Amino acid sequence: MTDILDKVGCYKFLAEPFHCDFSKHLFMGHLGNHMLNAADFHSNERGYGMSYLNPIHKTWVLSRLAIEMTEMPISYDEFNIETWVDGVMKFFTSRNFTVVSPDSNKIYGYGKSIWAMIDTDTRQPVDILAIHDGLILDYVDKERQCPIAKSSRVKMSADAKLVRTIDTNYSDVDVNGHINSVKYIEHILDLWNLDWYVHNKIKRFEIAYVAECHCGDKLNFYCEHTSEDEYCIRITKSFKINAEEVEVVRSKVNFVKD
Amino acid sequence: MTDILDKVGCYKFLAEPFHCDFSKHLFMGHLGNHMLNAADFHSNERGYGMSYLNPIHKTWVLSRLAIEMTEMPISYDEFNIETWVDGVMKFFTSRNFTVVSPDSNKIYGYGKSIWAMIDTDTRQPVDILAIHDGLILDYVDKERQCPIAKSSRVKMSADAKLVRTIDTNYSDVDVNGHINSVKYIEHILDLWNLDWYVHNKIKRFEIAYVAECHCGDKLNFYCEHTSEDEYCIRITKSFKINAEEVEVVRSKVNFVKD
Numbered sequence: 001m002t003d004i005l006d007k008v009g010c011y012k013f014l015a016e017p018f019h020c021d022f023s024k025h026l027f028m029g030h031l032g033n034h035m036l037n038a039a040d041f042h043s044n045e046r047g048y049g050m051s052y053l054n055p056i057h058k059t060w061v062l063s064r065l066a067i068e069m070t071e072m073p074i075s076y077d078e079f080n081i082e083t084w085v086d087g088v089m090k091f092f093t094s095r096n097f098t099v100v101s102p103d104s105n106k107i108y109g110y111g112k113s114i115w116a117m118i119d120t121d122t123r124q125p126v127d128i129l130a131i132h133d134g135l136i137l138d139y140v141d142k143e144r145q146c147p148i149a150k151s152s153r154v155k156m157s158a159d160a161k162l163v164r165t166i167d168t169n170y171s172d173v174d175v176n177g178h179i180n181s182v183k184y185i186e187h188i189l190d191l192w193n194l195d196w197y198v199h200n201k202i203k204r205f206e207i208a209y210v211a212e213c214h215c216g217d218k219l220n221f222y223c224e225h226t227s228e229d230e231y232c233i234r235i236t237k238s239f240k241i242n243a244e245e246v247e248v249v250r251s252k253v254n255f256v257k258d
Numbered sequence: 259m260t261d262i263l264d265k266v267g268c269y270k271f272l273a274e275p276f277h278c279d280f281s282k283h284l285f286m287g288h289l290g291n292h293m294l295n296a297a298d299f300h301s302n303e304r305g306y307g308m309s310y311l312n313p314i315h316k317t318w319v320l321s322r323l324a325i326e327m328t329e330m331p332i333s334y335d336e337f338n339i340e341t342w343v344d345g346v347m348k349f350f351t352s353r354n355f356t357v358v359s360p361d362s363n364k365i366y367g368y369g370k371s372i373w374a375m376i377d378t379d380t381r382q383p384v385d386i387l388a389i390h391d392g393l394i395l396d397y398v399d400k401e402r403q404c405p406i407a408k409s410s411r412v413k414m415s416a417d418a419k420l421v422r423t424i425d426t427n428y429s430d431v432d433v434n435g436h437i438n439s440v441k442y443i444e445h446i447l448d449l450w451n452l453d454w455y456v457h458n459k460i461k462r463f464e465i466a467y468v469a470e471c472h473c474g475d476k477l478n479f480y481c482e483h484t485s486e487d488e489y490c491i492r493i494t495k496s497f498k499i500n501a502e503e504v505e506v507v508r509s510k511v512n513f514v515k516d
Contacts, residue, residue, distance in 0.1 A: 017298060017308070018291050018440055022431045022473075029429065033276050040275060050275070051334070075433055076309070169448035170455055171287065173280045175333055182276055190427035194473040197428055215280075215452040 007141040008084040009042035012102070015073040022194060025072040028205055029185040032065060035097050035111050036181065038081040048136050057120045058131075061209075062113060062181050063092065066151040068204040069099070069109030078102050084141045091125045092116055093136065096146035110148045120176075151206045154250040156232045160224035163191055168217050179213040179248075188233050188251050191221060200229075200255040207251040213237050220245060229255045265399040266342040267300035270360070273331040280452060283330040286463055287443040290323060293355050293369050294439065296339040306394050315378045316389075319467075320371060320439050321350065326406040326462040327357070327367030336360050342399045349383045350374055351394065354404035368406045378434075409464045412508040414490045418482035421449055426475050437471040437506075446491050446509050449479060458487075458513040465509040471495050478503060487513045 011034075019030040043049035043060070053059055073079045080100050087094040097111030117126040128136060166187060174180040185207060192200075213219065217237040224232045232252050236245035269292075277288040301307035301318070311317055331337045338358050345352040355369035375384040386394060424445065432438040443465060450458075471477065475495040482490045489511050494503035 016291070016295055017433055018294055018438060020433050021428065022433065022435050024433050027429060033274070036276055037274055170279065170450060170452055171285065171444045171448050173452060175275055175278050175280065175282050177280050180276060186429045190429050192428060194428055194431060 005046055005139075007139045008082050008144065009038065009045065010080050010082045011038045011041055012078065012080055015075055015077045015079065017075045020075040021197065023197070024075040025201075026074070026077075027186070028067065028072075028189060028202055029182050031069075031072070031099070032067065032185050033182045034081055035065070035067070035083070035113070036062065038083045038097065039095055039113070039115075042083050046135070046139055048131050053117070053131075054120075058117055058126050059120050059176070061116045061118050063116050064114040064151040064206075064208045065111065065181075066113070066148065066204065066206040067109065067111045068148040069202065071106070071108050072201070073099070073108055079108060080104075084144060085136060085139055086142055086144070086146070088128060088136050088140055090127050090129055093128060096144070098146065110146050112146060112148060112150055114151070148204075151208060154206065154208065154232050154252045156222070156224050156226075156234055156250070160222040160232070160234055162220055163223045164221040166219050166221075168213065168215055168219060170215065173215045177214065179215075179217070179219075181207075181209065184209075184235065184249050184251075187219065188221070188235075188249075188253070191223060191233070199258055201258045202253060203229075203256045204254040205251070206253075207249060209249055211237075211246060211248045213248050219248070226252075229257075231255075263304055263397075265397045266340050266402065267296065267303065268338050268340045269296045269299055270336065270338055273333055273335045273337065275333045278333040279455065281455070282333040283459075284332070284335075285444070286325065286330075286447060286460055287440050289327075289330070289357070290325065290443050291440045292339055293323070293325070293341070293371070294320065296341045296355065297353055297371070297373075300341050304393070304397050306389050311375070311389075312378070316375055316384050317378050317434065319374045319376050321374050322372040322409040322464075322466045323369065323439075324371070324406065324409040324462065324464040325367065325369045327460065329364070329366050330459070331357070331366060337366060338362075342402060343394060343397055344400055344402070344404070346386060346394050346398055348385050348387055351386060354402070356404065368404050370404060370406060370408055372409070406462075409466060412464065412466065412490050412492075412510045414480070414482050414484075414492055414508070418480035418490070418492055420478055421481045422479040424477050424479075426471065426473050426477060428473065431473045435472065437473070437475070437477075439467065442467075442493065442507050442509075445477065446479070446493075446507075446511070449481060449491070457516055459516045460511060461487075461514045462512040463509070464511075465507060467507055469495075469504060469506045471506050477506070484510075487515075489513075
């Protein structure tokens with residue numbers, strides 16, 4: 001590489017009107033999608049993104065994502081997502097996000113994510129530091145602050161109740177043939193009805209991707225009310241013939257009264 | 259108005275990777291969303307868009323949309339959507355779209371749409387020509403070609419079969435409190451499974467919005483195979499208590515073998 005870019009990338013987005021909910025605030029799923037785009041642009045520009053990896057049969061896989069917002073952009077708001085990698089290990093990297101107004105005067109919120117790299121043929125983990133002789137290390141920024149809690153293991157008891165089962169369809173599937181990471185966010189947040197969102201807004205949303213799902217899998221949503229304003233969700237998949245369920249996602253949502 | 263802008267607006271979009279299907283082609287629903295954004299940007303810039311209308315309690319309502327594609331943008335493709343109004347009547351306008359590569363060398367496809375304007379308090383039609391003394395007429399372009407068929411009334415017989423019933427949820431609802439126009443497109447195209455899309459691609463998609471739906475309404479999908487590669491879909495809503503169904507959407511999909 002001849003140039004060293006900034007460690008932090010900054011990408012401009014618009015809260016498109018049809019990506020906003022009844023209260024004119026950007027849907028959490030669409031914000032998550034913008035974060036994934038920012039991560040993708042950032043890593044592609046720096047030589048370790050999908051456009052380099054895919055032809056050599058490797059890809060990034062999102063493992064965990066946590067988003068914590070003090071305010072959600074509203075319809076037509078322009079905002080920037082700043083993103084940087086703050087840690088790299090052999091099999092995982094951690095990447096942070098700041099959602100900020102274009103003049104940098106207002107911070108809407110933050111995100112933290114964990115990514116693995118896999119071989120697309122074997123589905124096995126790949127040594128991230130072997131890519132371009134550890135190129136990614138040139139861009140690690142440990143100084144810049146992202147003042148929200150890391151995602152932690154979501155603990156759930158046997159009391160979690162099955163609250164919904166849905167089919168997965170064509171629109172749920174991404175370019176890798178798996179259920180789209182962002183669609184899980186939508187399906188989870190759909191567990192609460194519109195009236196709930198009139199009186200509650202999402203303070204923090206956390207999701208861990210445990211296993212991959214394919215089109216046609218049924219998704220079973222188990223929900224547990226773990227403390228005031230905190231709900232934990234486990235999603236399992238079930239196959240058509242076999243009744244055995246396999247855990248695919250865990251998530252935790254913290255609401256605040258609006 | 260001090261400036262007269264071009265009659266045709268041109269807006270740049272990216273086929274974002276998470277907006278693409280298993281075959282790496284942009285989902286039709288996301289393309290529809292981009293067309294609605296282009297329409298929104300175009301009308302706002304010219305003084306008769308939502309940002310002028312909403313404060314005076316008026317809004318545009320999409321009545322019909324037809325999209326016909328020879329090719330769909332693939333993941334990471336940049337493309338432009340050109341849009342212009344080609345006809346205005348008292349209660350309806352027609353607006354066209356061209357989806358084109360940034361260098362204008364490749365035309366991906368076209369769109370045609372019909373819009374009404376309503377009063378958001380009374381939900382009654384509004385005289386479009388009364389807005390800014392018929393300002394919209396300054397921007398009508400009848401010369402520019404959009405060589406696809408207009409949407410026509412989708413004819414269905416009593417043979418159409420109920421193929422799916424779904425609940426509507428928080429993520430389906432737009433800033434107006436109604437089921438999002440684009441979500442209907444997704445739900446309709448989800449009637450075919452992934453295997454179908456391996457062998458068939460969408461040549462033309464048509465949708466007419468007949469009545470508004472609210473969160474919690476159940477949507478019933480009736481499908482009729484009207485000719486080779488052509489399917490017509492009627493969506494009705496049913497209320498929780500009353501079993502009576504009301505038609506809300508009609509749609510027609512033409513496939514070509516891939």
